[in-house]
Amino acid sequence: MPSSRHIISNFIKRGDVPPAKINDALNCTQVYPTINNWVKFIDRLLLCLGALSLAFSVLFFIAYNWDDWGRFGKFTLIESLLAVTIFLYWRSPKDSLKAQMSLLVGCLMVGVLMAFFGQTYQTGADPWTLFFYWALLITPWVVIARFAPLWLSWLGLLNVALSLYIDTFGLPLTDFFSADDSLWVALFLFNSIALTVLELSSRRFTYLSPRWLARCIASLAGFTITFIAIDTIIDSQDTSLWPFLFWSLFIVSLYVVYRHFRCDLFMLAGGCLSGIVMIVTFSIECLNEDFIEIFFLLISALIIGLTSLATIWLKKVNKEILS
Amino acid sequence: MSTQQPQQQRLWQQLQDKDLVSGEFQSTQEIESPWFIKLLLAFSGWFASLFILGFLLLTLQDLVDNGIICFLVGAVMITMAYNVLKNNPSEFREHLMLAFSFAGQALIAWAIFIYDSHPSDLLLWFAILVMQSSLSLVMPNYVHRVCCAFFASIALTICLYYLHLSAFTSAILLLLVLFLVLNEWRSVKWQPAFEAISYGVVLLLIPLKASYIIGYDLSYWLNESRLQPSWFYYLDELLLLVAMLYLVITLILRSQHQLPFNTKLVIMGATIGLCLLSMQASGITIGFALLILGFSNSNKLLQGLGMISLLFYISSYYYLLTLTLLEKSGILLIMGLFILAIRLVLLKWFDPIQVDPVKVGSTPQGDNDAI
Numbered sequence: 001m002p003s004s005r006h007i008i009s010n011f012i013k014r015g016d017v018p019p020a021k022i023n024d025a026l027n028c029t030q031v032y033p034t035i036n037n038w039v040k041f042i043d044r045l046l047l048c049l050g051a052l053s054l055a056f057s058v059l060f061f062i063a064y065n066w067d068d069w070g071r072f073g074k075f076t077l078i079e080s081l082l083a084v085t086i087f088l089y090w091r092s093p094k095d096s097l098k099a100q101m102s103l104l105v106g107c108l109m110v111g112v113l114m115a116f117f118g119q120t121y122q123t124g125a126d127p128w129t130l131f132f133y134w135a136l137l138i139t140p141w142v143v144i145a146r147f148a149p150l151w152l153s154w155l156g157l158l159n160v161a162l163s164l165y166i167d168t169f170g171l172p173l174t175d176f177f178s179a180d181d182s183l184w185v186a187l188f189l190f191n192s193i194a195l196t197v198l199e200l201s202s203r204r205f206t207y208l209s210p211r212w213l214a215r216c217i218a219s220l221a222g223f224t225i226t227f228i229a230i231d232t233i234i235d236s237q238d239t240s241l242w243p244f245l246f247w248s249l250f251i252v253s254l255y256v257v258y259r260h261f262r263c264d265l266f267m268l269a270g271g272c273l274s275g276i277v278m279i280v281t282f283s284i285e286c287l288n289e290d291f292i293e294i295f296f297l298l299i300s301a302l303i304i305g306l307t308s309l310a311t312i313w314l315k316k317v318n319k320e321i322l323s
Numbered sequence: 324m325s326t327q328q329p330q331q332q333r334l335w336q337q338l339q340d341k342d343l344v345s346g347e348f349q350s351t352q353e354i355e356s357p358w359f360i361k362l363l364l365a366f367s368g369w370f371a372s373l374f375i376l377g378f379l380l381l382t383l384q385d386l387v388d389n390g391i392i393c394f395l396v397g398a399v400m401i402t403m404a405y406n407v408l409k410n411n412p413s414e415f416r417e418h419l420m421l422a423f424s425f426a427g428q429a430l431i432a433w434a435i436f437i438y439d440s441h442p443s444d445l446l447l448w449f450a451i452l453v454m455q456s457s458l459s460l461v462m463p464n465y466v467h468r469v470c471c472a473f474f475a476s477i478a479l480t481i482c483l484y485y486l487h488l489s490a491f492t493s494a495i496l497l498l499l500v501l502f503l504v505l506n507e508w509r510s511v512k513w514q515p516a517f518e519a520i521s522y523g524v525v526l527l528l529i530p531l532k533a534s535y536i537i538g539y540d541l542s543y544w545l546n547e548s549r550l551q552p553s554w555f556y557y558l559d560e561l562l563l564l565v566a567m568l569y570l571v572i573t574l575i576l577r578s579q580h581q582l583p584f585n586t587k588l589v590i591m592g593a594t595i596g597l598c599l600l601s602m603q604a605s606g607i608t609i610g611f612a613l614l615i616l617g618f619s620n621s622n623k624l625l626q627g628l629g630m631i632s633l634l635f636y637i638s639s640y641y642y643l644l645t646l647t648l649l650e651k652s653g654i655l656l657i658m659g660l661f662i663l664a665i666r667l668v669l670l671k672w673f674d675p676i677q678v679d680p681v682k683v684g685s686t687p688q689g690d691n692d693a694i
Binding site: 002003004005006007008009010011012013014016017019021022023024025026027028029030031032033035039041042043045046047049050051052053054056057058060061063064066265266269270272273276280292293294296297299300303304305306307308310311312314315318319322 | 330331334335337338341343344346351354355356357359360363364366367368370371372374375377378381382413414415417418419422508511514577578579580611614615618619620621622623633634637638640641647648649651652653655656658659660662663665666669670
């Protein structure tokens with residue numbers, strides 16, 4: 001849906017609002033925020049920034065590894081802060097930003113505590129376990145916080161854990177993909193599953209409905225599968241067709257879901273970009289050095305042609321969405 | 324009836340009630356493309372221009388060394404693009420002309436750099452700055468303006484570097500963005516240009532500050548080491564403070580609510596305190612300014628950019644090499660406590676019901692209901 005700003009801009013540009021009254025029009029329609037909106041905004045901004053500054057302050061302090069402070073003092077500091085965040089959550093109104101930020105800082109403190117524990121007692125555990133168990137331990141808090149940024153951070157932790165795990169142990173997929181691609185394939189599959197679960201549950205759980213959350217996950221999944229497919233095109237020794245199969249499946253699913261079931265222009269634009277990049281990379285790979293000048297011209301025409309087609313289609317879909 | 328028509332009608336009614344518009348409501352048919360479609364357009368235009376440039380350089384191999392010919396070919400391409408773009412061309416022609424213009428600009432830049440008797444690097448980059456700034460104002464295309472403003476900002480940054488003033492770059496760019504956004508409605512005709520140029524400058528400002536934080540500043544990219552006095556850094560931060568004050572004062576003056584003098588003083592004091600405290604945490608002032616600026620004009624894109632940059636600056640602060648982790652920890656601790664203290668004061672003093680009793684619960688919902 002177009003914003004008030006966009007609609008008022010159109011009224012002004014059409015000459016409906018006299019120039020002397022533009023500021024009044026912007027104030028009256030709240031394009032320029034009211035004092036109440038300002039107070040609400042500044043309140044939230046300061047809360048988020050203040051809480052994050054304190055959390056990062058503790059993180060940096062522990063990372064500094066200051067000898068003058070013994071391990072007992074550091075454990076006390078982290079655990080006390082953890083207790084404070086839980087107390088604040090308990091005392092805050094349910095689902096308020098204050099409660100959600102308290103849990104977010106609490107989740108960060110769990111990670112700091114685990115990292116410091118591992119550093120102090122040299123457990124010898126693999127690095128991936130830190131992130132995996134961190135994500136596992138904070139899962140109940142992530143669920144009760146009902147806070148989209150915390151869900152995204154949780155997913156980020158699992159992505160890091162998965163990357164580190166595959167980096168250490170690899171995946172039994174080398175019959176289908178190169179060793180390097182296995183990591184990307186695993187990340188693609190993981191994020192695609194996460195996206196599917198999110199889309200299926202976001203209608204039921206409204207706190208998962210902000211579109212930026214799905215868009216972030218889809219961008220990550222789209223980037224990884226496009227990267228694998230491009231890598232396969234460029235690498236002449238890699239003749240596997242699996243990356244293209246996965247890529248095609250992803251693009252078709254993207255089209256079907258976001259064109260027919262839940263219209264989302266961003267997702268469709270991302271799919272178009274991925275398609276254009278794939279076709280252009282494939283064309284560049286077919287480069288014939290004897291006619292390189294003509295080839296350059298053809299490639300530029302191809303890029304412009306494909307983008308024009310994509311833009312025409314996306315604008316048509318946008319018009320349909322708004323009509 | 325389109326889904327946006329009831330919203331348009333509601334806003335029209337609000338304006339009509341206040342006697343800000345006259346006549347009957349007419350639905351606007353213009354549908355603006357979302358930012359990501361514009362980004363797709365810019366990306367492809369720029370990428371296609373590289374291949375057009377490759378084609379020209381390979382076809383005119385013998386003439387490439389001749390600066391005058393490169394300049395003339397580039398100028399012809401830009402003029403052609405201007406003539407086509409001003410007539411609302413079809414999608415394909417628009418994309419083609421974007422690519423043509425970018426390739427033409429690259430040819431002119433090449434001609435400037437191979438010019439035999441150039442006096443200094445500063446003058447070369449100044450010439451690029453003049454060219455890109457002029458194009459960002461003149462070219463009748465939104466995406467083109469954003470890209471040219473971005474290139475002009477790069478040229479300005481390098482000019483300031485050669486003038487030994489690179490420490491002031493971020494403050495100058497931020498002031499420019501603030502000026503453009505806060506005055507975007509001064510001229511209805513120039514509003515799209517102001518908006519596009521401000522995005523172009525912001526797109527350089529954010530990574531520029533980030534590159535400084537992670538240790539890859541301009542000296543690294545230009546492969547030169549030019550040490551600047553350390554007090555330059557503080558001067559830059561002071562200029563950022565001035566930029567923030569300019570933003571806050573303008574917003575206070577623009578507000579329809581007459582705030583008490585003490586309240587204004589507290590707002591200014593809090594702004595100064597926050598900027599001074601974040602002096603060592605580079606970038607936070609910029610992120611803060613962009614976020615507030617975006618909110619003040621209901622510009623969601625600017626708000627998003629401000630939020631992302633703020634998160635990035637705080638987390639990348641870890642890698643800043645000029646301070647130890649203990650010092651950074653202390654700075655963040657004081658800053659966090661100060662910010663939360665301001666919030667407490669805000670909640671105590673600025674009870675919205677007291678400040679704006681008429682509007683609570685009675686005003687329609689705008690774009691700025693929440694972050």
